[in-house]
Every structure is written in structure tokens, then in C-alpha cells.
Amino acid sequence: MKPESSSLPPRPFDFPAFRKQFEKAYDQFYRFNKIDDDLLAELTQHNLTEEQFDKLTLHKQYQRYISLIDGKVWFSEVPNKPHGEIAHLLLIELSSQLQERSPHGVLKGCGDNGIIPFLNVLTL
Numbered sequence: 001m002k003p004e005s006s007s008l009p010p011r012p013f014d015f016p017a018f019r020k021q022f023e024k025a026y027d028q029f030y031r032f033n034k035i036d037d038d039l040l041a042e043l044t045q046h047n048l049t050e051e052q053f054d055k056l057t058l059h060k061q062y063q064r065y066i067s068l069i070d071g072k073v074w075f076s077e078v079p080n081k082p083h084g085e086i087a088h089l090l091l092i093e094l095s096s097q098l099q100e101r102s103p104h105g106v107l108k109g110c111g112d113n114g115i116i117p118f119l120n121v122l123t124l
Contacts (some may be wrong), residue, residue, distance in 0.1 A: 012048060015052060019055075019056060021043060022056050025039050025043055029062065029065075029075050029078075030061065030062055033077070046073030047070075047072065048072070055069040062078065065078050073096060
């Protein structure tokens with residue numbers, strides 16, 4: 001005779017249901033930079049694979065603020081936008097460092113695809 005087990009086997013992970021909860025949390029995160037505590041607790045109960053995490057976060061505007069740590073989804077704090085004065089000072093400083101037309105420029109601009117549209121680079 002088999003001994004009766006008082007614990008039920010764990011339910012299989014329902015990824016489509018989890019995705020709906022994640023989308024709800026992402027909407028709150030995107031709009032308000034805050035997620036309901038109960039919803040966040042529900043999301044962190046499940047372990048995800050990297051493939052599942054990629055399916056959830058791919059092509060999201062705030063993708064860089066969402067991480068997978070130890071199989072759990074973590075939302076980082078979104079930094080505040082810089083003030084216009086600070087952005088202007090950074091632009092002036094970077095422009096002086098780039099020295100776009102000078103061969104002795106300290107910094108050189110670049111793009112992800114290898115094209116530098118704002119620099120006239122002369123090849124020797």
C-alpha cells in the first residue's frame with residue numbers, strides 16, 4: 001500500500017498567463033516608474049529561462065532597465081531626465097573634445113552600423 005502524500009505536485013508553469021501579468025507590470029513601470037507590490041511579488045515567484053525573458057522584454061523601450069537575476073525578473077529604477085542646462089553643458093564639453101574637423105581630436109564619434117554621419121573624416 002502506498003503512503004498518501006499530503007502535498008500536491010507543482011502546477012506546470014503557465015507562460016502565457018505570466019506574460020499577461022508581466023505586460024501589466026511593464027505598463028505600470030513604463031507609465032509611473034512604479035509597480036504594484038502584489039503584482040511584483042507574483043512575478044518574482046516564478047523562475048524564467050533566458051529565452052522566456054527575451055520573449056518578454058524584446059523590443060521594449062525600457063528593456064535596459066529590466067534584468068533577469070537568478071531566474072527572477074527585476075525592474076531597475078529609471079533615472080530622471082537631465083535638465084536642459086546640464087544637457088547643454090555636456091553638449092558644449094563633448095563638442096570641444098570631439099574637435100570634429102581636427103586630426104588631433106580627443107574623442108571620435110561613431111555609430112552602431114559603422115557610419116559617422118556628422119563627421120567629415122578624411123582618409124589618407
